[in-house]
Amino acid sequence: MSGTSVSPLAPAAFPAMLAVAGVRLATAAAGIRYSGRDDLMLAEMPPGTSVAGTFTRSLCTAAPVDWCKQALAASSGRGRAIIVNSGNANAFTGAAGYRVAEHTAEAVARALGAPAHEVLVASTGVIGEDLPTGRIDGALGGLVAGLAPAGPRAWEAAATAIGTTDTFPKGASAPVAGTSAHVAGIAKGSGMIAPDMATMLAFVFTDLAVDPPTAQECLAASVEKSFNRITVDSDTSTSDTVLLAATGTSGQSAALHMADFQAALDAVTLDLAHQIVRDGEGATKFVAVSVTGAADDAAARAIARAVADSPLVKTALAASDANWGRIVAAVGKAGQRADRDRLAIWIGDEQCADGGMPKPGYSEERATAHLLGQDVALRVDVGVGHGEATVWTCDLTHGYIDINAGYRT
């Protein structure tokens, strides 16, 4: 966690997380970059665990992302462990960086008696600096010795260890209806967040049995509706990774509970995604941007993203300024079909604009009252079809600049 104070949008406390049978967690302080805090997290899963992954669409992927993709291909979607460090992204570190990821996986694999390609690796932090393997090697013995079942305190410690500029640890869990199984996950992310996952990591676990192709399908569908719908600053990271591990330890199979499993998975990923926005760098408001009446859902999403990414909209939100003209401008720049003369805009429940002009009787006072709250809803109907989408974002404040103009120092 960074030295800045906790986001005003943070939940009151870390949630009471459900256990996931078969998963053991540990954290340790390797001193990679931070001192006085844990910066290593290890999750161990039983043999036969399915692992699915979605990764950044950046073309400049970090070495651990390359490693994970190859490992998941080599293991046909099986995994025994996930090792994560914070403070150094091991990104833009060339062939040597890839060897560091590989070396880390091999060391964990030796310690757990698992094949190296069943160890997934994720790193987050500064780009372009060598990740010192010695630090991780030195901490590994204690890390493995400390592995303990994933109870509430272990989840919180794990979520805390993987954070960088995060101001609170992020976790969420849900039962799978009709079974004794759970879905639980942790995430990190605060800046460099764009819909295509950006600088964020999330690790989600279930004790249902899910075969690897199904796990991949369910995860991809879930990420599409959650992590791919959030934006803090439109920046996409080199390191984004979401992994789903299904241990099967509950003895029940997702095959017989598919809808309930997807629903629990969706609830956990959406909750984690919202927490990332609530920890958006400098955020003082949690903002849902909904677009209706677009040509199709993809167009709606593009328009919602244009509004959510607009620095002018985001600075107006920071000031609780009902400057809906900036929403009009953002819709206009999205490059998607919209009928200017049928455009309608709402701030909360207050309709500002209708039929391409200010709505008679619009009360700026009521719109401002809504904006003064911490949870803001903006809606735009673009008047050309039935496509709709919601994107979540936060406001753009001095805090964002304070954090990002001084991150490395």
Added chain:
Amino acid sequence: MSGTSVSPLAPAAFPAMLAVAGVRLATAAAGIRYSGRDDLMLAEMPPGTSVAGTFTRSLCTAAPVDWCKQALAASSGRGRAIIVNSGNANAFTGAAGYRVAEHTAEAVARALGAPAHEVLVASTGVIGEDLPTGRIDGALGGLVAGLAPAGPRAWEAAATAIGTTDTFPKGASAPVAGTSAHVAGIAKGSGMIAPDMATMLAFVFTDLAVDPPTAQECLAASVEKSFNRITVDSDTSTSDTVLLAATGTSGQSAALHMADFQAALDAVTLDLAHQIVRDGEGATKFVAVSVTGAADDAAARAIARAVADSPLVKTALAASDANWGRIVAAVGKAGQRADRDRLAIWIGDEQCADGGMPKPGYSEERATAHLLGQDVALRVDVGVGHGEATVWTCDLTHGYIDINAGYRT
């Protein structure tokens, strides 16, 4: 001009502008939004003047943009006057807004004895509020009476009257080699600036004779290399307008001096575009982002724009922080072909990265020394081809948020 102090990147003084024969200018205070300053500008050109225009690509165009497009079509590219107001964009004002633009054109046309479709209209300022025609009507008599040849002081007054959040008036001029003719222009723009012109207005004049289709071609080519290559905050406006008026009063024709005319026009538009970036809201650094080695020039431009628009790159620049990892991330998100393992990055003359990793011997001290200056050059070679492009931008500072979180109040 706004109440904030002049940009630290502003030129020492308004340039000594060349005259353009046949053009007369006037300004007036109509009190549309601002008090104690001129907010109306009228440029009058002689009969037969060619006018070319390029406009915002926003789908939510402002009423004056719609008017200009129709007027230029109706007049086959001829124009007698340009009337501009600041403080109110007459955007998102429905059919009534269009009638206001039309009414303004008709009123100017009557006063000058010209057809209404030879009067171009531009408005800049707040979106979604009715533009009070009475204010413009009331000021029009004095405005027309004040028309005077476009000498240095008149150019500066005109450039000042069209500004909104601008902190200095913007003008540039150049002689056309081999002729006695000149090209001179004024511009406004400070925020909501993206490569596709954004909230900016520019009016460029020449006393060469240029037929309308040629004027349009020359202007489009020039805008592509200047106003379409700048970004302050990636936001595109509803009102962007660049007009070129060619009076022919010099008695010489561009047809015989095409290359020299284009060169003078390009010099003026690039100078004005750079001045807009130098007045970027809150800017403390003028930044050139050059991309080489891309698949083609369009790919290079997309990558340069991704770097120039990245809030994380821009906040690092504000802090003179040589955090080139953020440049890597921005290149990765651009969605254009790039070879991560051949990527090379320069800050000023200092090479930070080579072959996809930090360059041995790289001096962060030298890179930081360059970043501490007001003129910053970033270069990225993406290692896949011969495409290249440069985009100009500024840093993202607390000043941007100060200005935009309080613009309307």
